[in-house]
Amino acid sequence: MSFCLIILAGGNSHRFKSNTPKPYQKIAGKSLIEINLYKARQFKEIEKIIIVYNKKHSKRVKSLNLKNIKLIIGGKSRQHSTYNALKYLNNKKGISKVLIHDAARPNFSLKLFNSIIKNMKNARAVIPKIKIQDAVKQILESSNEEYILGKSRNNLFLTQTPQAFKLKEIFQLHKTNSAKYKDDDISLYMDLNKVKFIEGEKKNLKITDQSDFENLKNIYKKKQSVGIGFDVHRLIPKRKLYLAGLKIKSKLGTLGHSDGDPVLHSVIDAILGACKMGDIGQMFSDKSKKFKNIRSTILLQKVIELIKFNGYFINNIDINIITQTPKIKNYKNKMINNIAKLCEISNDQINIKGKTTEKLGVIGKEKAIACEVICSVIKYD
Numbered sequence: 543m544s545f546c547l548i549i550l551a552g553g554n555s556h557r558f559k560s561n562t563p564k565p566y567q568k569i570a571g572k573s574l575i576e577i578n579l580y581k582a583r584q585f586k587e588i589e590k591i592i593i594v595y596n597k598k599h600s601k602r603v604k605s606l607n608l609k610n611i612k613l614i615i616g617g618k619s620r621q622h623s624t625y626n627a628l629k630y631l632n633n634k635k636g637i638s639k640v641l642i643h644d645a646a647r648p649n650f651s652l653k654l655f656n657s658i659i660k661n662m663k664n665a666r667a668v669i670p671k672i673k674i675q676d677a678v679k680q681i682l683e684s685s686n687e688e689y690i691l692g693k694s695r696n697n698l699f700l701t702q703t704p705q706a707f708k709l710k711e712i713f714q715l716h717k718t719n720s721a722k723y724k725d726d727d728i729s730l731y732m733d734l735n736k737v738k739f740i741e742g743e744k745k746n747l748k749i750t751d752q753s754d755f756e757n758l759k760n761i762y763k764k765k766q767s768v769g770i771g772f773d774v775h776r777l778i779p780k781r782k783l784y785l786a787g788l789k790i791k792s793k794l795g796t797l798g799h800s801d802g803d804p805v806l807h808s809v810i811d812a813i814l815g816a817c818k819m820g821d822i823g824q825m826f827s828d829k830s831k832k833f834k835n836i837r838s839t840i841l842l843q844k845v846i847e848l849i850k851f852n853g854y855f856i857n858n859i860d861i862n863i864i865t866q867t868p869k870i871k872n873y874k875n876k877m878i879n880n881i882a883k884l885c886e887i888s889n890d891q892i893n894i895k896g897k898t899t900e901k902l903g904v905i906g907k908e909k910a911i912a913c914e915v916i917c918s919v920i921k922y923d
Contacts, residue, residue: 546590546637547582547704551603552616552623554596557751564749565595565645566602566878568919570857571891574749576606577855577922582641584652584851587659590637592630593645594623606816610902614684621716621723626923628713640712642727643704646749650704654855658706661738668706669728670742671699675900679898692732701728702742765921766857769815771808774912776904785911786861786877787839787884788893790868796911799828799835804913805863806838809881812917817854833877842884843886853923856887861894864905864912870896 551565558564565575572580582588594616595603603613616623624642631637639662652668661668678693688780698820705727715730716723723729729739749755759856777783781795784803796802810822819825826833828840833841850858859881863870870877883890899906 544589544637545585545639545641545662546592546594546631546632547588547625547641547643547710548594548621548627549575549578549643549645550594550616550620551599551823553620553646554595554598555736558749558755559752563599563602564697564755564854566599566606567749567755569759569768570855571888572855572868573606574648575603575645576646579608579611580855580922581648581650581652581655581853585655585659587845588641589632590631592627592684594716596625598798603847605718608905620725621720624727625716625720628716628826630711631709638709640645641704641706644748647703647746647748648748648922649743649761650702651743652804653857654746655704657740658704660742662706665706665738666708666711667728667731667737669737669739670702670705670746671739672702672742672744674698699739700742701726702746703750707834760921762920766918767816767818767921768918769812769817771811771813771915771917772816772913773804773807773811773909775804776910777801777908784838785863785870785873787837787842787866788873788876790873792868794908800826800833801837802837803838804911805861805877805915806842806881809859809861809885809912809917810838811914812844812859813845813849813856813885813919816919817849817852818916819826819848819852839884846885849919850886852920853921855922856885856891856922857918858891859885859887859893860916861892862897862914863894864897864899864914866898866901866906866908 555563566573575610592612594614597615615624617626658668674695682695719730775796775798777794778797779794781797783790783792783795784801786805798886808821814821877894878889880894881892903911905912
């Protein structure tokens with residue numbers, strides 16, 4: 543099954559009351575759009591991704607890291623924005639199903655996302671829903687008096703996104719039944735027997751106002767964890783010196799089973815520690831021939847793929863490189879750029895400090911280089 547994910551971010555965010563619209567609000571350095579993208583990219587079934595955005599927010603959306611993402615300008619309403627994306631897709635080959643999702647709803651789990659995709663094998667539409675727990679009342683006006691009417695909850699429920707549809711069908715419904723559109727795309731279906739409802743998630747809240755966003759931030763605060771990494775390597779002749787993935791000009795290089803990069807080894811250990819996934823020795827044994835002289839950049843990329851699959855996102859990395867020589871200040875910016883690229887985070891989430899031991903010990907005598915790292919992560923799933 544080939545899906546296209548349509549992320550709707552075309553609203554004005556009037557109710558949010560902030561200079562920064564909802565889709566671009568950040569948690570741990572990632573906007574709500576980017577959190578949604580991060581989760582969706584875990585699924586091979588997602589062949590294409592479209593972001594429908596508000597034209598007024600062009601600079602904001604184009605400032606994000608949106609590789610291989612199609613940007614489409616939204617309309618005056620949610621329905622118009624969705625239709626713009628469907629109209630574009632209808633002329634493309636290879637996509638048979640769509641997932642339509644609100645950018646302001648980033649807290650869905652990978653389990654829910656997977657369930658929606660799997661259920662589309664035997665359905666024309668799949669919609670997550672949750673039961674209404676509170677009592678439901680309706681105020682009626684009659685003869686200038688108000689009455690409170692109690693309503694049964696038995697047939698009432700709340701729908702959520704992502705919602706999955708067959709592309710051709712939902713496109714035709716938008717063309718012919720647009721007057722019936724109410725809040726989301728499921729309202730276009732006259733025959734609900736064609737729709738498969740599955741259990742949604744209470745945590746999959748839609749961000750509408752500031753209080754919703756504060757609640758989401760509090761949820762993620764509880765999901766933060768910290769790890770520590772440390773590594774030290776002996777300096778010897780006839781070896782290359784790699785620090786933070788960069789080849790450094792030096793008469794001496796680090797002794798190690800791999801390329802001996804103490805910075806990336808410490809970063810890996812800190813990340814694994816924060817995610818409670820063991821350490822570098824367990825994952826990449828120095829007894830294994832396949833890791834002999836391997837570049838540490840490759841090892842770090844493998845770790846990043848692993849933590850992404852398990853729903854973790856790096857919040858920040860703080861690095862102390864302890865060496866008498868070379869002087870770290872000469873390479874700091876390039877190191878930050880390289881680590882940010884490898885970890886798929888922004889430069890402002892990384893800090894590097896160069897330290898010496900005032901010529902004390904083996905490091906001070908230029909016989910070794912050490913590194914210590916603290917990394918914090920957030921579990922987004």
